[in-house]
Amino acid sequence: MKPLRDKTDPAYIVPIHRASLSEDVYETLVSHLISLRVRPGERLSVDALARQFGVSQTPIRAALIRLETEGLVVKKFNSGYSAAPIPSGAHFRDIYAMRLLLEPEAAFLATQRMNKEGLQQLVELCEKMANLVKGDTHANYGRFALLDGQFHSLLASLCGNQVLADTLHGFYAHMNLFRLRYHSAVAEEAIKEHQAIMEAMEKGDAQAARAAMATHIAASRDRMEPYYQTEE
Numbered sequence: 001m002k003p004l005r006d007k008t009d010p011a012y013i014v015p016i017h018r019a020s021l022s023e024d025v026y027e028t029l030v031s032h033l034i035s036l037r038v039r040p041g042e043r044l045s046v047d048a049l050a051r052q053f054g055v056s057q058t059p060i061r062a063a064l065i066r067l068e069t070e071g072l073v074v075k076k077f078n079s080g081y082s083a084a085p086i087p088s089g090a091h092f093r094d095i096y097a098m099r100l101l102l103e104p105e106a107a108f109l110a111t112q113r114m115n116k117e118g119l120q121q122l123v124e125l126c127e128k129m130a131n132l133v134k135g136d137t138h139a140n141y142g143r144f145a146l147l148d149g150q151f152h153s154l155l156a157s158l159c160g161n162q163v164l165a166d167t168l169h170g171f172y173a174h175m176n177l178f179r180l181r182y183h184s185a186v187a188e189e190a191i192k193e194h195q196a197i198m199e200a201m202e203k204g205d206a207q208a209a210r211a212a213m214a215t216h217i218a219a220s221r222d223r224m225e226p227y228y229q230t231e232e
């Protein structure tokens with residue numbers, strides 16, 4: 001892995017300001033992991049990363065702890081952190097089956113109790129995603145995955161059913177999914193599908209929001225299916 005400080009590296013992300021240093025470190029690591037620049041199983045040394053990023057060990061440790069919760073890195077006793085293996089095809093199929101059961105219902109409920117603020121936040125996330133697809137760059141891998149995750153999480157939080165929201169959050173479905181495939185064409189299709197969900201929500205049409213979410217999850221599943229790991 002090349003150092004973050006090397007400005008000729010396409011992965012170099014200009015730190016926005018010092019307050020967001022931890023976020024920059026986290027986001028850069030997400031990009032490295034999702035683009036498979038860091039291969040599944042590859043060791044992630046806190047010390048080496050701190051040197052490469054030109055930061056102290058604190059933000060590196062914080063990012064790794066967060067990534068472990070999200071299933072992108074694993075910590076083994078005595079051997080530290082490494083990039084998580086890519087989950088099996090069966091795991092992805094199970095996750096999609098659950099999302100298809102739960103997320104359309106979350107969209108239905110969220111539309112029924114939607115407020116202006118929630119709607120505005122969702123629209124902003126959609127706009128950010130639309131701005132990202134203009135370039136198929138390394139940094140976009142991570143950012144798109146994070147924003148898509150935030151969009152689905154926020155929608156789930158707005159449904160008013162805490163158990164449903166917590167269940168969906170617990171899947172951390174997006175991060176590993178994007179390790180299978182990121183492509184601006186994939187992202188463009190997802191953006192159109194999000195738009196259909198938003199149109200239904202803006203109209204307050206809960207049935208249409210439920211149908212649009214089901215269409216999005218099923219389309220996402222079909223886009224990713226060819227990239228699942230083949231298994232015996």
Ligand SMILES: [Zn+2]
Nearest residue numbers: 148152190194
């Ligand atoms: Zn989505």
